[in-house]
Amino acid sequence: RHPCPHCKKYRGNNGFKRRDHLTQHLRNYHHIDVDEREGHVDSWDGTRIVDTSRCPLAGCPQYREQRLHWQDEPIFPKRRDYTEHMKKVHNESPFPCPEPGCDRIDGRGYFRKVDLIKHQKKEHG
Numbered sequence: 799r800h801p802c803p804h805c806k807k808y809r810g811n812n813g814f815k816r817r818d819h820l821t822q823h824l825r826n827y828h829h830i831d832v833d834e835r836e837g838h839v840d841s842w843d844g845t846r847i848v849d850t851s852r853c854p855l856a857g858c859p860q861y862r863e864q865r866l867h868w869q870d871e872p873i874f875p876k877r878r879d880y881t882e883h884m885k886k887v888h889n890e891s892p893f894p895c896p897e898p899g900c901d902r903i904d905g906r907g908y909f910r911k912v913d914l915i916k917h918q919k920k921e922h923g
């Protein structure tokens with residue numbers, strides 16, 4: 799079984815039978831992106847889950863320390879809204895290209911590790 803760490807309904811024996819069902823639940827219900835192909839949680843710093851429903855940077859008007867309750871209205875209802883905000887307002891991305899001279903850094907970087915890997919293979923081979 800694959801339990802949801804964010805809600806009581808899908809814990810223990812009520813967990814999802816298939817991992818892809820948990821992934822779909824996390825993405826659509828909790829607005830947390832999980833990369834199924836890599837089998838890991840897509841994250842801001844490589845160690846923690848990204849809550850794409852709010853801005854993680856203190857001082858930003860869209861910042862909220864944490865969602866107080868699962869029913870709280872998300873600031874960014876869709877992951878693409880969060881991604882666009884981080885790129886345009888903060889000029890940031892979690893996976894910039896480390897190749898010297900490459901322009902895919904800051905807001906032009908990638909939000910999924912798998913996309914950075916694809917870029918590196920194609921452009922820097």
